[in-house]
Amino acid sequence: MTQMIKRRLKVLHTAVSMNPSVGVSRQMEWEQRAADVLDLPWDTSLHTQKIVQSPVVVCHDGLPQGALRRYFALRKAYYQWLEHTATQYDLVLLRHSVHDVFEARLAGQIGRKLITVHHTLEMPELRSASNVFGPLRAVLEHYIGRSSLHACGGIVAVTEEILRFERSRLAVEPIEKPGLVYPNGIVCSPECPVDNRGKHPELLFVAASFSNWHGLDLLLDAMERDSAHCSLHLVGSLPDALARRCCDDARIQIHGPLGTNELTGVMRSAWCGISSFALYRQGMSDACTLKVREYLDGGLPVYAGHRDAGLPESFPYFRNGPVDLAEILSFAFASRSASRAVVKAAAAPFISKVSLLSRLYGDISRLF
Incomplete structure (x- = not known):
């Protein structure tokens, strides 16, 4: 009797950022290395205007001058690429960007194929900002971000606390939305660390x-x-x-x-x-x-x-x-x-x- 072989899901984990931190780019690179070690059909991709020496980073040069124009030009190029590339994958994990109308639009288009990934409590973080725009941005995220959450197929968060928060934003379906916790991790060094501790702490x-x-x-x-x-x-x-x-x-x-x-x-x-x-x-x-x-x-x-x-x-x-x-x-x-x-x-x-x-x-x- 022929044994049926279940096809493995092909997954893309991707993000866009004007100025990603070193930690974000390292996380994406480490994840790709881990996927290669595990031989998983899993790809990572980080898109930015910033020059970052990493095999998973795509640098968009030639963007127009002016911070706002560059922001929209980067996102337009990125989401055009993602809309096309998503057809090659079973699932797309997208690192959530606050009050991103392009993300909300994509969520409406590919719906259940999209899983949003969350690393913080977005509105509280925006409200705690030291500038006058924080509260306004929090209001925009409340509506635009919630639109993405409603349309997507699931939620991934780095902590259980963040997952509960994102589900609480879904007034209609706080329980039904599938959610997973995916803590941050690193590619551990194979070397044993050197210990030079002295007498005083x-x-x-x-x-x-x-x-x-x-x-x-x-x-x-x-x-x-x-x-x-x-x-x-x-x-x-x-x-x-x-x-x-x-x-x-x-x-x-x-x-x-x-x-x-x-x-x-x-x-x-x-x-x-x-x-x-x-x-x-x-x-x-x-x-x-x-x-x-x-x-x-x-x-x-x-x-x-x-x-x-x-x-x-x-x-x-x-x-x-x-x-x-x-x-x-x-x-x-x-x-x-x-x-x-x-x-x-x-x-x-x-x-x-x-x-x-x-x-x-x-x-x-x-x-x-």
């Missing part, structure tokens, strides 16, 4: 650019209240006001933005990685940041002021706690006996892009 806080939701100001408040002997390494761009505060504390070293090799050198002496303390400023309590995954892959335990959606509550090398220097140092000392290799190995099943993509593809295949 060193903390490492990394951000491309420190924003209000990182809560660095809260950590500086905590350090001003506690003179405990330790070091804090800050990697990334700091606002001038925060940089001036750091200069008043000899325990703090500002490195600025660092390349991969330079950052690895700083990580070797660190006892603990620090993540965000003020997600509540964006209306969030959960996160799934790349930086936490990079810390763990480097063998660093992590202390943060939020839950991590991709790690189990019982995971021993991630602590969600108050912004209190004594608590942070207590966790750093408690984790000191764990080798870099032990931390890295314990985290691997939860942060590996290969594992996460394999699970997502299986879930998508069952749902759709």
Whole structure:
């Protein structure tokens, strides 16, 4: 008797952005590498005006002058490409762009083939912006984004909290819309991290650019209240006001933005990685940041002021706690006996892009 072979779904995961962060482009590139390792019929593509050296990035040059004209020209070219390319795939995962009328139009055209992918609580984040346009953009997203959600075939979110939020926007069908959680992940390094920890605790806080939701100001408040002997390494761009505060504390070293090799050198002496303390400023309590995954892959335990959606509550090398220097140092000392290799190995099943993509593809295949 001839055995029937089920055809595998062919999937495209794509995004468009005027100025994508390094994290976004790396996520897309890592995902493609994971798909290749798994031999999945899965393609990733990021379209932008920005020159990014990556095999998954498509750079649109020759766009007109003027920010608004470039914005619309990029999206017009991208969605024309996507409308045509979507016919070659069974499903299209599209990273959601706020108040994007082109996205809403595409959702109306290809409907159930489209799955929108969400990385934040869009309206609360827009309302928290420090400019006068944030509230207006939040209103536009409320209507235009909801149109995309109603028309699409499903929702993917990086945390359960975000998935619940997106479903709540669907006043008519909050339960029926299929949804999946797909945490951020990385391609784990095969090397065992070098351990150069000294006798005194060193903390490492990394951000491309420190924003209000990182809560660095809260950590500086905590350090001003506690003179405990330790070091804090800050990697990334700091606002001038925060940089001036750091200069008043000899325990703090500002490195600025660092390349991969330079950052690895700083990580070797660190006892603990620090993540965000003020997600509540964006209306969030959960996160799934790349930086936490990079810390763990480097063998660093992590202390943060939020839950991590991709790690189990019982995971021993991630602590969600108050912004209190004594608590942070207590966790750093408690984790000191764990080798870099032990931390890295314990985290691997939860942060590996290969594992996460394999699970997502299986879930998508069952749902759709």
